[in-house]
Amino acid sequence: MKLRELTLKETHDLLKAGEIGVVELTREYLDAIHENNPSINCYVTLCENEALNQAEEAQKRLSSGEENSALCGIPMGIKDNMCTYGVRTTCASKMLENFIPPYSSTAVDRLLKKGAVMLGKLNMDEFAMGSSTENTIFGPTRNPWNTEYVAGGSSGGSAAAVAANLAGFTLGSDTGGSIRQPAAFCGVVGLKPTYGLVSRYGLVAFASSLDQIGPLTKDVTDCALVMDEVVAHDPMDSTSVVWENGSFTEDLEKGVKGLSLGLPAEFFDSALDDGVRKAILKTIKLLEDQCASAQETALPGIKHAVPAYYLISSSEASANLARYDGIRYGHRSKAAKNIDEVYRLSRGEGFGREVKRRILLGTYALSSGYHDELYNKALKVRRIIANEFARAFEQFDVIIGPAYPTTAFKLGEKLEDPLKMYLSDIYTAGVNLAGLPGLVVPCGLDDKNMPIGIQLIGKPFSEKLLLRIGYAIEKAVGSFKALKNEGRA
Amino acid sequence: MATDVETIKKIAQLSALSINESELEGFAKDLDMIIGYMEQLSKLDTGDVKPMEHVLPLHNVLREDVPTHVNRREELMNNAPETANECFMVPSVVDA
Numbered sequence: 001m002k003l004r005e006l007t008l009k010e011t012h013d014l015l016k017a018g019e020i021g022v023v024e025l026t027r028e029y030l031d032a033i034h035e036n037n038p039s040i041n042c043y044v045t046l047c048e049n050e051a052l053n054q055a056e057e058a059q060k061r062l063s064s065g066e067e068n069s070a071l072c073g074i075p076m077g078i079k080d081n082m083c084t085y086g087v088r089t090t091c092a093s094k095m096l097e098n099f100i101p102p103y104s105s106t107a108v109d110r111l112l113k114k115g116a117v118m119l120g121k122l123n124m125d126e127f128a129m130g131s132s133t134e135n136t137i138f139g140p141t142r143n144p145w146n147t148e149y150v151a152g153g154s155s156g157g158s159a160a161a162v163a164a165n166l167a168g169f170t171l172g173s174d175t176g177g178s179i180r181q182p183a184a185f186c187g188v189v190g191l192k193p194t195y196g197l198v199s200r201y202g203l204v205a206f207a208s209s210l211d212q213i214g215p216l217t218k219d220v221t222d223c224a225l226v227m228d229e230v231v232a233h234d235p236m237d238s239t240s241v242v243w244e245n246g247s248f249t250e251d252l253e254k255g256v257k258g259l260s261l262g263l264p265a266e267f268f269d270s271a272l273d274d275g276v277r278k279a280i281l282k283t284i285k286l287l288e289d290q291c292a293s294a295q296e297t298a299l300p301g302i303k304h305a306v307p308a309y310y311l312i313s314s315s316e317a318s319a320n321l322a323r324y325d326g327i328r329y330g331h332r333s334k335a336a337k338n339i340d341e342v343y344r345l346s347r348g349e350g351f352g353r354e355v356k357r358r359i360l361l362g363t364y365a366l367s368s369g370y371h372d373e374l375y376n377k378a379l380k381v382r383r384i385i386a387n388e389f390a391r392a393f394e395q396f397d398v399i400i401g402p403a404y405p406t407t408a409f410k411l412g413e414k415l416e417d418p419l420k421m422y423l424s425d426i427y428t429a430g431v432n433l434a435g436l437p438g439l440v441v442p443c444g445l446d447d448k449n450m451p452i453g454i455q456l457i458g459k460p461f462s463e464k465l466l467l468r469i470g471y472a473i474e475k476a477v478g479s480f481k482a483l484k485n486e487g488r489a
Numbered sequence: 490m491a492t493d494v495e496t497i498k499k500i501a502q503l504s505a506l507s508i509n510e511s512e513l514e515g516f517a518k519d520l521d522m523i524i525g526y527m528e529q530l531s532k533l534d535t536g537d538v539k540p541m542e543h544v545l546p547l548h549n550v551l552r553e554d555v556p557t558h559v560n561r562r563e564e565l566m567n568n569a570p571e572t573a574n575e576c577f578m579v580p581s582v583v584d585a
Contacts, residue, residue, distance in 0.1 A: 098568075099568055100564070100567065100568060102561045102564035102565050102568075103561070195544050195545065196545055209542065209543050209544070235550075235552065238547075238550045239545055239547070241545070304529070304530060304533060307526060307527040307529060307530050308530065310523070310527065311527055311530075318504060322505075325505075326570060327569070327570070327577055327579055328565075328568070328569055328577055329568035329569060329570075330568075330570075331570075332570035332571065336580065337580065338580050338581075339579055339580050339581075339582045340505075341507075341580075342579060342580060343505040344505050344506060344507040345507050347504075347505060347506045347507065348506055348507030348508060348509075349507075351506070353512075356506060356508065356516070357516065357519055357520070357523075359504050359506060360497065360500050360501065360504060360506070360516060360520060361520060361523060361524070363500045363503050363504045364492070364496075364500050364520065364524065367500065367503060373531055374524075374527065374528075374530070376540050377530045377531060377533070377535065378527075378530060379540030379541050379542060380535040380538040380539070380540050380541070381530055381533065381535065382540075382541040383538050383539060383540065383541035384535065384538060386541060386544065418519055418523065419519075419522050419523055419526055422523070434544060435544030435545065460544075
């Protein structure tokens with residue numbers, strides 16, 4: 001068996017026992033990236049020398065017993081919207097094609113300080129706007145299960161790298177489903193934490209009230225281990241909160257007996273693909289067999305989550321992306337003859353089509369005459385949705401359902417119809433509007449042998465409960481590796 | 490159509506975004522469809538619900554006013570498309 005097929009936890013155990021070395025492990029990952037990245041296209045920047053240096057350093061710290069973190073010596077990949085000191089950070093945009101950050105994001109910095117080895121930066125939809133990792137200057141990321149299919153998005157590179165065993169784990173970001181949907185498409189575990197739990201300092205802002213960084217991993221235990229290191233209060237992010245609930249790993253094995261699961265009717269409507277529905281219901285049955293109780297419920301506001309989400313996120317984006325003016329950093333048009341042209345032409349040349357579409361939508365929604373009717377209305381709907389979730393959590397421990405109406409679609413299939421692409425965010429976007437945590441765990445394969453993910457949604461700071469249920473699902477349906485063997489046998 | 494080519498030109502102006510003539514029609518069509526869909530919200534009775542800008546109760550975070558910054562002037566300037574004498578260069582902004 002190849003080392004890179006091991007989970008983070010298994011790798012850590014071998015490293016700690018001295019049975020394998022960090023440099024050997026890192027080289028195996030780098031060799032595999034050279035061999036497989038041309039067909040998957042998950043990495044957009046490779047940090048070969050830096051990674052080998054970090055590996056040597058991590059080995060010393062492990063051998064001397066100076067560092068005991070489970071992440072020490074584990075090769076990782078980072079979505080290319082998190083600033084990495086001295087390493088190009090592009091957001092998959094021509095605008096930032098040559099941007100070298102003068103600092104690292106807190107999340108990445110924490111992992112590096114624990115001895116994780118950064119292999120490189122990962123492909124994504126430009127500025128995290130998209131659901132397929134096709135809106136990128138680097139060309140689309142392909143799904144490792146079948147390269148005719150998309151990996152999902154916007155953290156498609158982060159999900160594909162884990163699924164193809166080209167990283168021990170990765171970080172992604174989720175504004176309306178961008179960790180959970182690609183995790184579901186690629187058959188890996190993805191967690192969008194409660195808003196405020198992971199510092200956003202150094203994450204290139206898309207929609208600041210919705211953005212959140214989270215891990216993508218091979219299994220649930222790995223997810224908990226990454227959360228243990230990446231969660232901490234950060235004075236550099238004024239929305240950063242303090243976590244006082246102990247290790248994310250400690251409840252994993254507690255089982256699901258006595259827990260109540262709510263199934264919102266809106267998550268199981270006619271838009272849901274039959275294969276996905278069957279797998280989700282079968283998985284819920286497995287939890288019921290372990291004495292959890294499942295009951296239908298309603299979240300009627302969810303029907304309006306997509307329009308509210310796109311109005312709010314695009315409005316925030318139109319303001320956040322105003323900083324790209326072609327002066328202090330980023331693309332500057334060579335054709336600009338005056339200051340006004342520096343702004344307009346640099347932005348026109350630097351941003352791709354989807355980013356422009358969202359800036360236009362956001363500017364429209366915030367413009368005089370439409371502000372109340374569109375933006376403010378969306379904010380009211382946001383509160384209605386958040387209140388409905390809060391009421392549901394008075395009755396249920398978690399909400400359970402699909403992450404996406406279908407499994408992965410084919411490359412190019414939805415690219416020409418932006419509204420169709422937006423509508424499919426129905427099961428994920430409400431979670432961001434309400435600031436809740438959402439965990440996606442693989443739960444089966446469809447008839448095309450593509451992975452299906454199940455989504456667990458909890459009240460704020462209930463990550464340990466979500467991971468505990470996710471762990472039970474993984475034990476019942478078989479983990480990523482079992483799924484993969486089944487799919488590829 | 491709620492958003493025609495003229496509307497796109499106006500919002501593009503507000504967004505300081507140049508849009509090629511050939512793209513105007515496409516953006517008008519896309520936005521008309523998208524905004525048309527979003528207008529479903531206006532039919533919704535939201536009564537006296539208060540707008541929710543943020544999920545957390547936001548408050549000012551104060552700290553002692555002590556210098557903490559590392560001087561990274563050179564690294565910051567290196568990202569600029571054009572510099573001279575440690576300054577960012579832009580075309581003349583006042584008429585000669």
